[in-house]
Amino acid sequence: MQNRLKEFRESEGWSQGELARRLGVSRQTINAVETDKYDPSLPLALRMAKLFACQVPDLFIDHWEAEVD
16 A cells, blocks of 8 residues: 655645644654554544545555456
């Protein structure tokens, strides 16, 4: 899964710490998401999308394709 969290965060001019504060998580959590070491929970992904006024698939791009029989 590819994420665009850093791109969205930087477009707002926010540090990782500022984004973490706004979301109620640690800066380490934001860093782990941005560096693909952690996939956020659904509630956190929804809060991120709401904060950036976008849809979850705009932030997190899943390249998985279902196999067709």
